[in-house]
Amino acid sequence: MKSAPWPVVHCMLFASLLTVPSIVPPLRVWPLFWIVPFALYATIVATAGPLRRTFSRPRFGNFSRSNCAVTAAIIAISVAGIFAFQHFAQPDLHSYRAAMPFDSLGGRYGAWILFPLINATLEELVYRGILFDGIASQWNQRITILATGLLFGIGHLQGYPPGPAGAALATAFGIAMGILRVRSGSIVLPIVAHIFADAAIYALLVRENLV
16 A cells, blocks of 8 residues: 555545435435535635645546547447447336436436536546545555446446446446546546446437436
8 A cells, every 4th residue: 555645535535525415315416416525525625725735636638549549439338338238128217317307407408418518527526536546545556446446336326227237337337437547647538438428328318208
């Protein structure tokens, strides 16, 4: 293990703030269960000097041809995997739809843009941002990629794709996002890939006339 405590402090602080929505029931809806912890985290970091000085600033990353090609391949595989999962597993999408306030995002087509953009950005800031930096400060890249991928999968047990099989797929996707984060040096390309995956999930809801 490496000695680099501040990224761990940031990670543990944010992880503790993620429990706030579980304590306050009105905050258990998307996207409040992400936005509120981020708002609290930003406030604490801005007012606490040591946290402000050790905050990891976002980086643009490396948009090389190979990294863009890897991103495109991940997008193609993940989108195909989502549609294949729905075709063969045929999970009920009604409960997933009921948990998402798409109506407040500007109608069917407005939500098709805003939901993937907002959800992918927030989730990548969590899993490939704050949590990734905290784990990477103590362990090597392989462990960090695997750990954040597993956390991503566990976090999607109640999301889409649902159930243990869906969580396994989400874990694989999370690992791919971790690899892309390491390759590119930032979360920009993981966000791009994640946007397409979330857009595919929304497309399933449109196909089922649920939005």
